[in-house]
Structures are given as C-alpha cells and as structure tokens.
Amino acid sequence: MKQKDPEIGVFMRKNSIYLALAVIIVLAAWWYTEQSKIDVDYSRSGAAIVPTPTNVLDTAFIGAFNNTRYVNGYKYPQDDSGIEAAISDLGGVPGAVVLPCGVYDIKNEIVVNSLGVSLIGFGHCTRLNIVTAGDAFIVDDSRFLLSDMEITISASSDRAGSVLKISGDQGTVRNVRIAGRGGIKNGKAFTLDGPGANNWTFSDVNFPGGAKWQYLFLLKSTSGTIASTHLTDIRVSNTNTYSGGAGLILDTGVDTVTCVSCEGLTVLAQNSAGG
C-alpha cells in the first residue's frame, strides 16, 4: 500500500486557502477580459466583420430601451440602407439613430417621415459620403435632429440634389461640417421648401472652401411663409462659389431670419415669385 507523503499532506493543509484564492483570481481575470469585449469596436465596418458580443447594441433588447438604434455595421449596414432601416425600426415614434465612427455611403435618398427622429454621430469620425446626385435626406416630419458629423460630397460628377430637403418644421442641424468636392457642382446643402419648413435652427455648421455649390441654404415658399429660421455660428469659406446667387438665398415668403456669428456667408434676399 502506497503511503501518503506526510509532508505533502501538511503542505496541502497549510496552503489550501492560498490555492483557492489563486483560482478565484484567475477566474475573475478571465471574466473581466470577456466582459471588456462587450463594448463598441469603432474600428470595424462593412460586411467582413465577424459577430462578437458588440452585437448586443443591435439587439431588440437594447432597442427596447430608450428607442435607440445603433448603426454599427451588424444589424444595420453603415450606409443609406442601414440608416433608413434603423429609422424605420424606431417605429414611427421619436427616437435616436446613432452613427458611430465610420464611413457611410449615401447612394440613395433617405426619407424621414416620422416625428422626432434624431440622427446623431460621434463628431468628425462619423462621415456621410454623399454619393447620390439626388437628395440625400428628405425630411417631411417635425423635430428632426442631425448632429455631430462630417458630411462629404463624394459624387463622381455634377449633382443637383440637396443634403437635406426639408418640408417638416422645428428641426435642428448642429455641429456639422459639410465639404463639397472640388471639380464638380456640389448641388445644394439645405433646401427649406414651402411653408411647412418653419422654426429651423442651424448652429455650428462649417463649410470649408474651394467648392462650387448651387447654394448652401434656400428658404422659399410661394404659398404662405417660412418663419423663424435661426442660423448661429455659420462658418463659410469665401472661396466657395454659388451658381444660385449666394450661400443663403431667401426667396419669397420668408419671414424672420437671424444670422448670428455668421462668417463668410453671402446672402441674397429676393422675391422672384412675387409672393
């Protein structure tokens, strides 16, 4: 019969508590490492991404909280189809579509026709590439918010569309930089079209230079008035040019426009429709 080594037994008895603690520490470290993966991986975009725990923010579980959708390339592709799907999934009630850092190609128009849609980026690292020659966003309902992102015109040839074509009211655009492309006609930035486009606020909007635009802002209503448009901290390079007449065009039926801390924004106010 094999005898137990009495020294080993003594050792085990004396150190079992330390061994148990060591096992617990190793397990805790492993758990912490795995939990850290359930976070946002900003570096990924596109279809080649393998699902990981980051998907948790795309799930209906998260969506059920606060009515927020997260366009990070998993459930919602980082392009116009993903953004439109995310807006649709808000269910027609106010909510937020978050665009984390990444490049979003906009090849087709995105229609916003429900109340209180907020489209929120992470700042300069969220870039919308406007590829379509038509309108990028058509905002037909109230209280739309577009904030904290870079918008770049990336069409390969002249375009006529708007970045935002607006007929809903009480919207906001803030902290957005919109860069036209050199060598082409970049079309329009913001078109407020008709009497429904009241009470819009544009703040901290930057248009760098060297681009040909039709205009940056157009307010026009041939029936009724567009009232109370506020522009604040608008920075426009004076090397941009405008085939429509000016950067800001107020044409027919415009009532009450304020432009505060506006630099380099040319303005043309006219009544071409005799309204």
Add this chain to the structure above:
Amino acid sequence: MGGDVSKPASSGGTAIKLDAVRDFRFQGYIGSSLVGVDIGSNAKEVEISNTEFVSTSKQAIIVRSGSKGGVNISNNTFEDVGSLKNNTYDVILAEAGASNFRIDGNTFKSSLANKPRYLINIASGASNNYVVAFNNFANYAAGDIQDSAGGAGRYIFGNVPTPSMGNIIGAAQPGTNFNGGVGFNNGVVFRSGIAAGTGLQHVRSSTGAIGPKASVPVTVKWQVAFPDSSYTVTCSVAGGAGQANANGLRIHHIESVSPASVVVRVVNDHPEFPKLGSLYCIGIHDQ
C-alpha cells in the same frame, strides 16, 4: 454699384444683397467684399449689428432709395472701407429718399492711404425719420457725416469726437444737431449760454440819444441773419452801464422785421432832457 453675390467675396462680390425680405437680422464678419450689405427698396425690418466689416473695396452698407424702413445699423466696426479709390466711396450710403433708418454706435477705422469720401452720407432728397447717433469717428482726420437730406424727423447727435472734427458737413452745422422737433418731459437746465443761431438768438443794441418828447426808429441787427422774416421778436429798453438816464424811455411798437434786423420805435417821455438806453431783443424763428 454692388456686385455679384455668387462670386467669392474675395473676388469682388456683394456679401449680403437684400432686394426683398422682411425681418432679417445679421451679426458676424464680412471680409474682402466689393460691397458689404446692399439693402434694397423692398427690404423691411433689417438689422445689421455687431458685425466686423474689413477690407471692403467700395461701400460697406448701402440703403437704397425707397427703402421700406426699419433698417438698423448698430454697433458695427468698419475697418478699411472704400479702399478701391481714395475719396470716392462712402462707408455707409443712404440714397436719396431712403427713410426710417438708424445708424448708431458704430466705430470707423482706416489705416490705408485710400480713405472713404464720407463715413456716413445721406444723399440729397426727401429722407425722413432717421437717427445718426453715438458713432465714433476718432480714427479719422476729418469728421464725416454728409447730411444733405431735406425731410422731416432727422436727428443727428452724440457722435464723437465733436464738434472739432466738423461732425456734420453739408447742410447741417458742426456740433450736436437736432434737425427735428425735440420734447423735454422733465424740464431743461442750461449750464452754459445759448449761442446765436438762426432758430433762436438775442441781441443788445444802443438806442442812441433821443430828444425830449421825441421818438426814433432804432434798428437792431441780429448777430446771425434769420433765413427769412418768419420769426417772433420781443424787445425791452433799459439803461445799462453809463446809461443811467434811460429812465423815461419806452418802446412804442415794432415797426418792421427783416431777416437781418428789426426796427423798434423808442419814445423819450421826458419833457426836458434827451435820454440814452439799450434795447434788449430776442427773436425766435417759426421753424
């Protein structure tokens, strides 16, 4: 006049062209344009305030003839305007017939050889109801409001430095000028004399010796000729220093008035001695 707003301001455009608009407010920065702001005849309730105008080749602001009114140009800084040609362009031009505007609290600067013609030029015509006040022209060698308008309700006052720079040139006079009626609801205290002007003036003149029981017409010449004879005059006769024998003199009536003088008939009632006194006259013009 003006420019093409579709061009970059740096290549000679008009930065803000308001042909027709209602209730427009602008604050910011306008640099390197041909014309800064062009306010047309169908622009109403326009405010350009707290804006820095820099290196404007021609006019910084034009208020066009027939402007609908409610134009406020306040608290802006105009720096190096009218640089395209010396003594040719005005920093702010109100065209003939532009009415209902206010230009106040602005500061004007220039470090260039080419200076503006006028800092504020209100063209000849029937411009009504405007105020030009509290502007600072301290950085210019010559004071420069050209006010040639002839309408009603025109107020120009409080611009500095005044009056040494010839604050107003043209139709009005240096100094603080109220070109329309002024109401004081709580009384007025004059802490200095009232200098002779074509609206109100006073004068003292010797009667000369008048024989006993005789009367003479005394001509009193105004210090400054009134524009015409439409004024009210009142006179009294008294003895002054060395004229203690004025007792016995009285004014019989005012015989005639002309723009430059008034003729007063003075009677000596003393039965025996000639008398010498002074006439004190005040004249107030109708308008």
